[in-house]
Amino acid sequence: MRRIKELVIEKALLTSALITVAITAGIILVLSFEAFAFFREVSIVDFFTDTEWTPLFSNKHYGILPLLSGTLLTSFIAVAFAVPVGLSISIYISEYAPRSFRTSIKPALELLAAVPTVVYGFFALTVVTPFLQSFIPGLSGFNALSAGLVMGIMIIPFVSSLSEDALHAVPDSLREASFGMGSTKLQNAFRVMVPAASSGIVVSVILAISRAIGETMIVAIAAGQQPRLTLDPTVPVETITAYIVQVSLGDVQHGSLEYRTIFAAGITLFVFTFLLNTVSYRIRKKFQEKYE
């Protein structure tokens, strides 16, 4: 009797664990099913080569490039801001600051990632954009620059926290060796610590990129809703995520081609983040083995 009970419990626990696999399967099925229906009507070549995205207008174009460029532009700005800052923070905390400082500052920084993104969007729109407009005259009310920068603030803790963990895991003996040779802290940090912790740092950067690409509310609020193929950070753009929000807010008929566009856009987004996450997972696994 007891054996049967144990077995039933184990199977129930296993089922719960398998639900996570079902979620992934569900995501892939749903996205590909709707995207497949979409590609029966829109050629996949047009999808990747047409430079206009106007599914909601009468003159319809289904080129993902403008949404992709919007996504990459805002993400690039965010990452270009967050990586140097986050990396500097992690080096400062692990190599310069007193040890006690570490335990108090890390949770404080992680608060940056706890703020709801809709709140950041408001910040970008009502504070950062007007501030930037005061010295960039041509900056429009919705733009990739301010959305990207604020997104950068949000992902700082992703970079700083994981990189700091990686630096912290480098054995002290290497620090001693390099100080013993007469390195300054800076030389020690960049010539010994950063190379030794490079895989962990790379993982943190990849996760930050993935996070930026999938971020929705900040760009939906502050970057605009005008898909255009541009690298100009001062004009309104639209990201993949913002487009999905835009369609969701409207009244689009289920089963229509417009409805399916959000799944076609969604699967593009999913493939990008999936690749980034898989790469970072691989590196992380290898990295763990190295130190254990």
Next chain:
Amino acid sequence: MNNIKKNRWKDQAFKFWGIFCTLLGLVLLAIFIGSIIVDGVQRIDWDFLTSLPSRKADRAGIYTALMGSVWVLVLTTIIALPVGIAAAIYLEEYAKKNRLSSLLEVNISNLAGVPSIIYGLLGLEIFVRIMQMGASVLAGSFTLALLILPIVIVSTREAIKAVPKSIRDASFALGASKWQTVSRQLLPASFGGILTGVILALSRAVGETAPLIVIGALTYVPFAPKSPMDEFSVLPIQIFNWISRPQHGFEVNAAAAIIILLLITFMMNGIAVYFRNKWQRKLK
């Protein structure tokens, strides 16, 4: 000699740069919260919390959105908690090192990195359309439950892992079965850690906007939900809705609602940190 001086100078310069960067994010956050408080705090009163939404900014309140958030939070917890904890127990205590467990491992790590809006698309198709829940509280809660599931699993595993092996050995040595060991020793001993993780996951859920917009949650609801099948809005969507309106009055409303949302988020984070510290001390 000259080189060494230069290196020292660079070293000092980087130190100040590091301090600057560390403070940068925090100072920006402080400026931002400060400016929001200045904008919105005078708008917060009892009426603001208890009024229904309105087309007139100065009469609009957050009652329906707040109730929607509470409903979603409660249902999300009920759905995600048992599944998440059960999956974590399986992975930590039962799973053998084989291909299935490494598949589960990769999969959960991947799910944690899937953008939240993708969960919205999943919820829209599965819960809203196929299971015909419509844009209800229940559909929203299921969607968010899937979203926070990886976070619950990961933090529960950490908490269980932190329980000393000696407790397991002692329990098994007394003839306890695996499940008896888990339910009577491990879960009570890791309770504080699990609680911390769950609260953090829920604080993430309470701020989520995009997936709920995608499943069709309303931006304007005249009534608070009374059952799981009712349509609903949540606080972040209400904020989003007010932000997208041009009149200044709504911007003030948005700021006021953000203060409430941040209060909830920070409070949940504070409680989580409190439980974590208390639990970690107990575990030692």
Next chain:
Amino acid sequence: MVKEKKENIIDSNLQRKHKLRTKGVKVWYDDFMAIKGIDMNIKANKVTAFIGPSGCGKSTFLRLFNRMNDYVDGFRLEGEVTIDGENIYKKKVNVEQLRKQVGMVFQKPNPFPKSIFENVAYGLKIQGLKDKKFLQEKVERSLKRVALWDEVKDDLNKSALALSGGQQQRLCIARALAVEPSIILMDEPTSALDPLSTSKIEELIYELKKDYTIVIVTHNMQQASRVSDYTAFFYLGELIEYDKTKKLFTNPEKKQTENYITGRFG
């Protein structure tokens, strides 16, 4: 403790003979007093061994000479530490410059996760030296000095982590030599190595003392008697006895020293 009368004589001859000196040195870690007032003169071009039980302060004392204790939280120093008559704890002393003069070899081999070449060239590169040919010559000479050149000359670009433990330690010594220090501090350099590698390192120490002043901390008393000219015995933060190695091991003056070297405690 040792011949205190002589210390007052400021004599350049003495300074040349006494490379390292400490006067009234006390060290605290927060409230804990790790070194309780030590006066010591260490001779140039000799090997001096520090022995004593764990926690006696010998490593802390060794690390005073290249200021490696500076990074330990709560470290505080009283008294004077001089190299060639120069107080190295004065404010204007450049710590990086000091460490180029005083090389150090650590308990466990700690090569950087870089190539063999990069490891040896590291100290020169951080000084801003870039000339390829110069670096190559230096690397070769340093590796030859530690008798590692023949073993690795074809693998200079391979990772240093691929070497054996004994090779790694010799690489670490070569790395220290490349910047041409005049003093080498060794903190139990063979404690992580097998007997064969240990004897190679010991031979090397014997070789090196012609050109360098060497101070070595060791747990192993046979090693101290084999490699050193002078031996200092530390106990509970104090210098108990300091003398010629032969004398200290055959005819110690203090009871505590005798107890320790005969293995009655420690």
